[in-house]
Amino acid sequence: MDDEAAMALALDEARAAAGEGEVPVGAVVVSGDGELIGRGRNRTVASADPTAHAEVLAIRQAAATRGGRLVGATLYATLEPCPMCAGAAVLARVARVVWGCDDPKAGAGRSLYTLLSDPRLNHRCRVTGGVRGDEAAALLTAFFRKLRA
């Protein structure tokens, strides 16, 4: 599965989140041998859980299938991960993190922090931003426009 195809699945999750009244962010985890092992979408409202971001849910699901570590895996997220989600990716030993649009307000991949690639932490992820970023951003823009209407 290439980056565009994996991100298409994350975008599907983001659309589903919007349909549930949640901020439309989606994520999937693909193992080193190309298997889809985790998926998640933002569920902070429905679950009254501020940690229920798409990336955390996808990581938790994937890690449960791999004994807790995601060595060799790639996390795809429609939005640049926040500090919590970037920290979770590092703890899970994710090999690579790919995101759609940047988050200038809270992004921890490159916008506010470079948590995913900090040489002081005990693991670093390779990072790629901007994959299908326009589609990811359009979902967020439409969602917040509707909220304010």
Next chain:
Amino acid sequence: MDDEAAMALALDEARAAAGEGEVPVGAVVVSGDGELIGRGRNRTVASADPTAHAEVLAIRQAAATRGGRLVGATLYATLEPCPMCAGAAVLARVARVVWGCDDPKAGAGRSLYTLLSDPRLNHRCRVTGGVRGDEAAALLTAFFRKLRA
């Protein structure tokens, strides 16, 4: 409940984690009116979940009792929170974070990052480090010494 008393409960959780073969870190959440509304201990091994840090588990439990936000609450953790846990505290709108010993390798309260008090993020927590820090550090030292023995 004062800081010392709340930290005693977090230390109890840390000791229980050690007894379960988990890195001994514990956490509790106390609401603005002094009620204990969340507790957690590190469970990353038992649950094969890299996000199952004491602080995240305590925050999730507490948030479920408060509709998802912890306005006015204090998070007590025996160890300085890592980036994931600090990010979770900010997302949960925790008013104050108190920890025991500093974590020079991954601390996001003041050691590597000041995530809890970053003016660029949409919420800031007041922070106090070093409450019963010697006891928290002694638990970690004993645990890792035993692992290496």
